[in-house]
Amino acid sequence: MSASVFVINAGSSSLKYQLVAVDSGEALASGLIERIGETTGRAMHQVPGRDDVVEQRVITDHAHAFGWVLRQFDAHGPDLDEAQLIGIGHRVVQGGARFDRAVLIDDDVAQQIDDLAPLAPLHNPANLQGIRSARATFPGFPHVAVFDTAFHLTIPPAAHRYAIDERVAADHRIRKYGFHGTSHQFVSRRMAELLGKPLEQVNTILLHLGNGASATAVRGGESIETSMGMTPLAGLVMGTRSGDIDPGVIFHLHRTAGMSIDEIDTLLNKRSGLLGLTGTGDMRDVQQAADAGIPRAVEALEIVAHRLRGTVGAYLAHLGRTDAIAFTAGIGENSPAVRTAALSGLEGLGIVIDPERNAGRGERCISAAGSAIEVWVVPTDEELEIARQVAALVG
Incomplete structure (x- = not known):
């Protein structure tokens, strides 16, 4: 089996994940946990060719969610050791003007993601919750942040600047950042392949x-x-x-x-x-x-x-x-x-x-x-x- 990456998309009350074989692009497993922290929750783990695991249960927090996920891999597969897991990838919505590419997550990067929360108050705090819980759950693997905004940092000033007072803009980090960058990057690469250029x-x-x-x-x-x-x-x-x-x-x-x-x-x-x-x-x-x-x-x-x-x-x-x-x-x-x-x-x-x-x-x-x-x-x-x-x- 080729090397794989565990991809995580953490929301404030949800956790979406996928184990991806890098060479083939195949999803070896995927899952979704919803209504984290609420009185009723729903958790699902899917493995191609096997019956889906669906449970209605209380999931108290993201750490609890990751515990459930590991139990599903142990009980229903695939085996993470056999999958040759090489790293954990985290979707992070807002990287500001600081992150123009994927980066290894350490305590300093985690703090910077937190510092950028005012620019994405509904997303970055939730992404960070997932990062912290995942780092505790998978301590022996590198964790990588992939930012939705990173792909758009090549946009020139004429396009990303707003015509407002420049000091106000600078003090409050007001500019065009753009989103869906991970999707746009994937499709742009695929289009080049399809066009044969x-x-x-x-x-x-x-x-x-x-x-x-x-x-x-x-x-x-x-x-x-x-x-x-x-x-x-x-x-x-x-x-x-x-x-x-x-x-x-x-x-x-x-x-x-x-x-x-x-x-x-x-x-x-x-x-x-x-x-x-x-x-x-x-x-x-x-x-x-x-x-x-x-x-x-x-x-x-x-x-x-x-x-x-x-x-x-x-x-x-x-x-x-x-x-x-x-x-x-x-x-x-x-x-x-x-x-x-x-x-x-x-x-x-x-x-x-x-x-x-x-x-x-x-x-x-x-x-x-x-x-x-x-x-x-x-x-x-x-x-x-x-x-x-x-x-x-x-x-």
Whole structure:
């Protein structure tokens, strides 16, 4: 069996994990523990070819969760010794301007992740909880932090700086950071392979469309622009997030509606996007409603597509030359209608989708034979990307 990496994505009340064989990319095992710290919890451990282990039980904290995980590996496999485990990879959302690549975690790095918590208050503290518990559970292995923001630190100042007072920006670390970087990095590398060109020669526009959504322009393997900003709220229309909005709306709601900052935060992050437009944040439900002719669902899809087309057009200008556009993540990989709408009307820019190819499944080229810019569907694999970065670092 080839070397493997244990990949961890820790949330405030959840723990998602996967044991990845680095060479083949195969998931040897995976699992999810939910509602950690609550009165009822759910834990699941999956091994290909075997029955899933699912338990309803109280999981008091992340340390307790890791204890449960180790018991499942002991009882149901695979054997971690036989899997030649070489390291533990941790997804960390916010690396600020400090971390432009994966790093070995020591006490100093853990402290810096904690210091960056004000930039990602819902994510970094939870990521750090997972790191601390995992380091105690796996003390004999190197632990590596892979940051969602790292891939975007190549974005030039003209794109990452906001036009506000520079001292205020510096004092409070205000700039565009971007997110979904691990996914964008994986897909950009895969696109170079599919096009049969060196990564350094390939320019791509990547559309990561899920409940959270972001677009990235990649030139020669480096991010030069992305749609999310200082936080994941900016950019495209998402499941429950508004995406780009005039900041004056915040002041208006505070002054005229009497809404507090926390109430506005909740509105824009949890009650907007598709949910705010249609009453549901699930694109599948919105598409079904639009197919039935329900006006607000039809309009919501038009809003989503309008924002996507504008972003693609801007990124075509930023790149100058574009080899391919790639759709990825849940909606990007599974919704032919969204892909069609996103690129509709761009035929004059050399982007033409083939309807039959678009209706298929799996990784494939969906552009027509005469399209100057190829269009692809490329399933993302953030766990594999994390595993590869861990392996490259600890080798």
